[in-house]
Amino acid sequence: MQRDVEQAGETNPPAVVIRADALSKTYQMGDVTVRALNGASFEVRTGEMMSIMGPSGSGKSTLMNILGCLDQATSGTYWLDGTETSKLDDDELASIRNRKIGFVFQQFNLLARTSAVEQVELPLLYAGVSQRRKRALAALDRVGLADRSHHRPTELSGGQQQRVAIARALVGEPAIILADEPTGSLDSRTSEEVIAIFQQLNREGITVVFVTHELDIAEHTRRIIRLTDGRIASDLTIPAEEQRIARTIHAPADSLA
Amino acid sequence: MGFLESVRMALRALGANKLRAALTMLGVIIGVAAVIALMSIGRGIQASIQAQIQALGSNLLFVSSGAQNQGGVRTQAGSAPTLTYEDALAIVDSGRVPEALGVAPESGGFAQVVANGQNTNVRVTGVTPSYEEVRNFHTTVGEFITKDQVDSRSLVAILGANTKTLLFGEGDAIGQTIRVNQQNVAANLRVVGILEPKGSGFGGSQDDIVLVPITTQMTRLNRARTSRGGFTVSSINVQLVDDKVETSTLAVQNIGDLLRERHRVIQDDFTIRSQQDILNTATQITGAITLFLGAVAGISLLVGGIGIMNIMLVSVTERTREIGIRKAIGAKRRDILTQFLIEATVVSVLGGGIGIALGGGGAQLLNGISFGNGQTLNTVVSLDAVLLAFTVSACIGLFFGVYPAVKASRLNPIEALRYE
Numbered sequence: 001m002q003r004d005v006e007q008a009g010e011t012n013p014p015a016v017v018i019r020a021d022a023l024s025k026t027y028q029m030g031d032v033t034v035r036a037l038n039g040a041s042f043e044v045r046t047g048e049m050m051s052i053m054g055p056s057g058s059g060k061s062t063l064m065n066i067l068g069c070l071d072q073a074t075s076g077t078y079w080l081d082g083t084e085t086s087k088l089d090d091d092e093l094a095s096i097r098n099r100k101i102g103f104v105f106q107q108f109n110l111l112a113r114t115s116a117v118e119q120v121e122l123p124l125l126y127a128g129v130s131q132r133r134k135r136a137l138a139a140l141d142r143v144g145l146a147d148r149s150h151h152r153p154t155e156l157s158g159g160q161q162q163r164v165a166i167a168r169a170l171v172g173e174p175a176i177i178l179a180d181e182p183t184g185s186l187d188s189r190t191s192e193e194v195i196a197i198f199q200q201l202n203r204e205g206i207t208v209v210f211v212t213h214e215l216d217i218a219e220h221t222r223r224i225i226r227l228t229d230g231r232i233a234s235d236l237t238i239p240a241e242e243q244r245i246a247r248t249i250h251a252p253a254d255s256l257a
Numbered sequence: 258m259g260f261l262e263s264v265r266m267a268l269r270a271l272g273a274n275k276l277r278a279a280l281t282m283l284g285v286i287i288g289v290a291a292v293i294a295l296m297s298i299g300r301g302i303q304a305s306i307q308a309q310i311q312a313l314g315s316n317l318l319f320v321s322s323g324a325q326n327q328g329g330v331r332t333q334a335g336s337a338p339t340l341t342y343e344d345a346l347a348i349v350d351s352g353r354v355p356e357a358l359g360v361a362p363e364s365g366g367f368a369q370v371v372a373n374g375q376n377t378n379v380r381v382t383g384v385t386p387s388y389e390e391v392r393n394f395h396t397t398v399g400e401f402i403t404k405d406q407v408d409s410r411s412l413v414a415i416l417g418a419n420t421k422t423l424l425f426g427e428g429d430a431i432g433q434t435i436r437v438n439q440q441n442v443a444a445n446l447r448v449v450g451i452l453e454p455k456g457s458g459f460g461g462s463q464d465d466i467v468l469v470p471i472t473t474q475m476t477r478l479n480r481a482r483t484s485r486g487g488f489t490v491s492s493i494n495v496q497l498v499d500d501k502v503e504t505s506t507l508a509v510q511n512i513g514d515l516l517r518e519r520h521r522v523i524q525d526d527f528t529i530r531s532q533q534d535i536l537n538t539a540t541q542i543t544g545a546i547t548l549f550l551g552a553v554a555g556i557s558l559l560v561g562g563i564g565i566m567n568i569m570l571v572s573v574t575e576r577t578r579e580i581g582i583r584k585a586i587g588a589k590r591r592d593i594l595t596q597f598l599i600e601a602t603v604v605s606v607l608g609g610g611i612g613i614a615l616g617g618g619g620a621q622l623l624n625g626i627s628f629g630n631g632q633t634l635n636t637v638v639s640l641d642a643v644l645l646a647f648t649v650s651a652c653i654g655l656f657f658g659v660y661p662a663v664k665a666s667r668l669n670p671i672e673a674l675r676y677e
Contacts, residue, residue, distance in 0.1 A: 065671055068585070070585060070670050070671050070674075071671055090589075090590060091589045091590060091591070094584060094587050094588060094589045094590075095587065095589070097584075097585060097586065097587045098586065098587020098588075099587070103585050103586065105674070109578070109581075109582045109585070109674065110582075111579055111582060111583075112273070112579070113269065113272075113273050114269075122583070122586055123586045123587055125262060126583075126586065126587040126588050126589070126592055127587065168586065172587075
């Protein structure tokens with residue numbers, strides 16, 4: 001299927017990394033069946049930077065959980081980087097999350113009492129790969145935190161914590177980085193810095209998917225999918241000249257502290 | 258994930274709440290320390306009892322009266338006097354028991370002994386010269402009972418170390434006279450020897466005794482006779498040529514045949530026990546005591562294990578979010594399971610290690626403590642008890658860690674991430 005798509009374009013467009021086909025999710029709440037997702041279909045190509053938007057209750061979180069392989073759709077198929085995920089068991093999903101997805105959460109979700117470099121090593125630890133320390137330090141360097149590698153979460157500012165989380169998301173060289181309200185806990189100036197990092201990483205070729213309800217954040221991406229009542233209401237591509245560019249990052253670390 | 262990584266992670270998680278980890282460990286520490294200390298004490302008692310039995314003298318058989326049928330009822334050994342002095346002599350003299358090297362009959366009972374204005378109640382035993390070798394009684398001063406003294410029913414006595422001190426203090430006792438009152442028969446005896454101290458054994462202190470020639474005991478002190486008119490002895494110690502089991506078995510058979518014939522009975526009216534029998538019985542009893550002590554201590558180890566489970570369950574709930582994060586970034590069920598199992602095992606193994614040190618130390622402290630009867634407790638911290646305690650504590654960590662760990666590994670990552 002992936003090959004079909006690759007061959008379809010005249011100019012050999014980037015490969016499809018996400019292919020969602022009629023994804024539906026229903027929950028049973030007592031006697032009531034809740035349809036959180038109702039036939040969502042879309043594709044994301046390698047190197048894209050896009051946002052999934054929608055008010056609360058729109059199925060946004062459900063879609064994000066399915067895209068992140070934390071949950072599975074009730075019906076429909078979801079291909080991630082060439083793997084169909086609807087038939088996988090818990091451990092296979094864990095393995096997919098480990099190798100193909102980098103998560104960035106609103107609440108940072110760093111482990112307490114664990115230094116930055118050890119946080120970043122964690123996905124590599126579960127993947128069982130070697131040279132973990134070296135790769136973790138390199139990832140921290142990419143988000144401008146090389147000099148904070150041995151600080152614990154309590155010794156870091158919110159923006160720095162989120163950058164550690166980004167380093168942790170990208171260290172395993174995933175197919176996509178999935179960011180759920182990545183600036184929701186940050187002030188506007190720090191948000192700008194964090195988004196700038198995502199834009200920088202995207203320029204370096206990493207596929208980034210934001211899940212957010214803030215248009216302000218979504219405008220920093222080139223494509224916005226809007227969800228309403230579990231369906232895709234619109235799928236807009238923002239012209240390059242209209243995309244907001246966040247303030248250039250990699251300012252000296254002391255100015256960010 | 259590597260094992261060392263897991264242990265490091267477990268130690269960090271425990272370090273995050275040191276007081277709680279220490280209290281959790283305390284349960285295991287107390288349990289293991291109790292197991293080690295009590296088993297060491299049990300082993301010490303066992304060793305001391307075995308040593309006492311061996312001190313009775315080597316390769317011995319003990320023949321005692323009794324076990325005869327009275328109206329079809331088999332009575333207790335020693336309850337009826339059936340053995341005679343002549344029986345004892347016959348065991349060696351008849352040549353029917355080639356396994357017997359020597360024979361030492363004894364006869365006696367408790368008697369009031371008065372001397373030098375002091376008096377005491379001790380066991381007065383009539384013996385023959387062979388008693389010295391057979392039962393390992395040696396004099397420090399003077400001579401043991403001689404054959405002449407036995408033949409002539411001499412009025413002489415040898416004092417046990419305690420008896421001597423009690424009656425004569427530090428003074429010289431040789432040549433002094435003691436008065437022995439046994440069953441309303443009294444005799445004045447001259448002290449001719451003092452025994453070396455032997456410590457306590459079966460049937461009380463072996464130093465609180467008076468030895469007299471067996472003929473003196475039988476004719477002048479306690480004139481008990483059998484129904485057939487022979488002078489009775491309370492028991493016959495038979496020394497064998499070697500300590501092989503076959504020798505002992507043959508000797509028991511031959512002595513039995515001889516005595517049945519002499520007593521003209523079909524059913525034994527005597528009991529023959531080997532030193533090994535006594536040793537086996539004692540070992541069984543002390544083994545049971547040790548096991549009992551260990552089991553009691555084991556209960557506290559079990560309670561410690563439940564403490565671990567309790568804390569691990571609290572820990573899983575507290576760290577739900579952490580489990581969610583780990584699952585989101587790729588931890589499999591097995592990874593989470595291993596993490597919490599290792600944490601529980603680290604607690605119990607650390608606790609076990611400290612418990613072994615404390616229990617061993619406690620046993621060392623108790624080592625040499627006096628029982629108050631001249632004997633001391635020699636605790637034995639045996640390797641098997643240490644290994645057992647260590648293995649059991651590790652297993653307890655695993656066992657009681659399984660449920661919390663499985664619970665953690667089954668958490669739904671979405672719900673776990675949402676947990677506040």
